[in-house]
Amino acid sequence: MPKLTIDGTELEVPPGITVLQACELAGKEIPRFCYHERLSIAGNCRMCLVELEKAPKPIASCAYPVADGMVIRTDSPTVRAARRGVMEFLLINHPLDCPICDQGGECDLQDQAMAYGFDRSRYHENKRAVPDKDFGPLIKTVMTRCIHCTRCVRFLTEVAGVPELGATGRGEQMEITTYVERALTSELSGNIIDLCPVGALTSKPYAFIARPWELTKTDSIDVTDAVGSWIRIDSRGGQVLRILPRVNDEINEEWISDKARFSLDGLVRRRLDRPWLRKDGRLVPASWTEALETVAKRLRGAAPERIAALAGDQTDCETMAAAKDLFARLGSPNLDCRQDGARLDATRRDFYLFNSTIAGIERADAILLIGTNPRLEAAVLNARIRKRWLAGKVAIALIGEVHDLTYDYDHLGAGPAALRALLHGNHPFAQTFRSVERPMVVVGQGALARPDGAAVLAAAWTVARQANALRPDWHGFNVLHTAAGRVGGLDLGFLPGAGGRDLHGILDGARSGEIEVVFSLGADELDPADLGRAFLVHIGTHGGPMAARADVVLPGSAYTEKEATFVNTEGRVQTTERAVFAPGEAREDWKILRALSDALGHSLPYDTLEELRARLRREPRLSSSVGAGCTDPAGPSGDPDMMGEAPFVSPIRDYYRTDPIGRASPTMAACAALRAAPSAVAAE
């Protein structure tokens, strides 16, 4: 442990860290632009200069390793002069356009110029001007503001694994560019907006919308995928204006996907803001009382086994608990939360969780991806796999669709045949997989949402068991979900009860007329054509095929408008916070069901969120720990021999539009159009 003196205080620090990190441990603030703890060290901004005794000149602390006996001064006249000098250089070519810059108020350059800078410029020549670049519909560029810290270049190269940005030219002519003028193709590209210490890269949809000090900040959870990234919702005047990541090293580190960040303009478009009733074949506006009465009347006329409920991808635990309780009171066992028809086995919690945990990916030494494209299904989680791959000594293999996952992998095959070969040990990868200490199997929904899904699930479990991945100290079996609400539904047992119908049973029943009433709890991904002539009650947030087909539309709340519990793919129970109120007459979804229970005369026993939360707390699975080991290697019920031959296909075909919010978002539409036909849009 090297011992060094920082500003007269002696302290011992871990070996191998940099002087800047040591200064932080000593509680000293070191200004910086290029240094970022999650990126490689560039050492090019020179703002972190400190004085090292016996060194001829100040040192760049971010790139200088600590050594025993160093004497560092972070606030000497030399250091202050050096910082002032560096700041003066940085500002030579930086425009004085803070009043019209979106970074104003949260700008590192602005703050540090105030704190460490010189109070005037001695530079009288013209500032350089740099042409702006086209980085696509998400990122606005004002390249004259760029100070060449290269954080964006390093992020895209290292973390996102999509090396498209670079610094071309040299000296005063250096520019940050894609060189070929095209949109960035990373699903994590929005993070370079946060990384940019100046206003060179800002959010295009958020341009000139608000100043940071006007915003109300609400800590919440993202629901656009099943990762459950920590986010901060910035709102003003009842509208969500932007979404930023919050740091959580267990889940998203400090990144979020572009879908999480930018689909928010879909929150104010195509919203269902009042109940609608189908009268004479047309949907007409109705009052809540009228709508609930209509539903109650229809339900009273239907036998319990002829009604059913399906939960959607973004349905929260409160809603599903209330719906489950209501259906229990009505006597109907027909519930399913597996909207995509995934053959998940919910008899044990670790059959459907990402048991190794997201942070645990970094400890795995072999990863087998089955029927999943994590880059599209969980972009932030994919960055964690890439991080593991960059650290070296890991074998990654994929069974499924070939796709650029941003890391190298062995493609073992497209479908179950490859999985079968692994099971029988016929593939060389099987030997690798069985010989490592912490192997990891990741099964995607593309492998489960198919007729032989249960068999694939069992086969994947068996592969994990054969590799000795199911141990109390390491659980190497993982299911990667794509829907934020899925694990919550499985935890709550929002599944067919005794003699009940599952998704396929319900849809078959609806087509044949045996199911008369279907409740859709935001089940927007269903095809309304599958519902036959059933009476459809749709509790949703956005207009769409399901709302258009519904007989009664009950407007619910989006995740930014309610306090709701979601369980991420790891089994982590997290809650969103309300940032704004739902539009018009829309209500929190569970309250709709509570009100309906009154109309039906089967009142649910909770009147407040607190009482409902108390009921949730009694659910044993919602209070189990995350990342528990495996104590029982007995597998799920499927039979591996029943696997078919069809290749695995990822459920996500259009990354940007996987939920009603994304489909209503013009920003996401622009991104999707660009991805579908990059050249056509570029030529516009």
Place this chain on the structure above:
Amino acid sequence: MSGPAHKPARWTPAHPFEGGPETFAFTPAYRTKAEAQIAKYPPGRQAAAVKALLDLAQRQMEEETGARWLPRAAMDHVADILGLPKIRVYEVASFYTMFKTRPVGRFHLQVCTTTPCWLRGSDGVLAACRRAAGNVPDGEVSPDGMFSVEEVECLGACVNAPILWVGDDFYEDLDGEATERILEALRRGERPAPGSVRRRQASAPEGWPEVEGATLVDIAKTD
């Protein structure tokens, strides 16, 4: 949604050149030379050959088109060979001034105008070059395709200033007239002898040694 990016007012190497051949591939001969360069580096460090390969690509372009420059297709080809992201090759090619990422003339005239050359009359050399290139702006190709002119910083041959750099050769001890003679010869397809136009040996003091071809050893013997 996204509007057209601003076009730069002035081209710099940081910007791509729009145009040039759609495709580029090393000829077998150049491919062999490229493989030899790549083989110099230890396994996993093949990317280090990027500058050598870019130079080879530029030379192949000179053989094929008469102009030693790097179209984007050539940079892409080098990136493919080395398994590098294309942007990494663009970065290298646009950083080094010896890689030309937009077309140059049959003879790209690089005139040193740093202080020693300037003191010894590089203005006259530059003026002669510009006249020969039809007075097109520096960096652009003359209408006949023969010349393009570029002012460069110190070429490290100050004792023989001023210097004109063409292809792989330095012409030294120039003045305006000597430059014009050289450019006329180039235009005629001749290849004037490189080095000092005053027939000075290497960078020895002018007019000495008296005996042409004498070496320092010879001189030491005569003393």
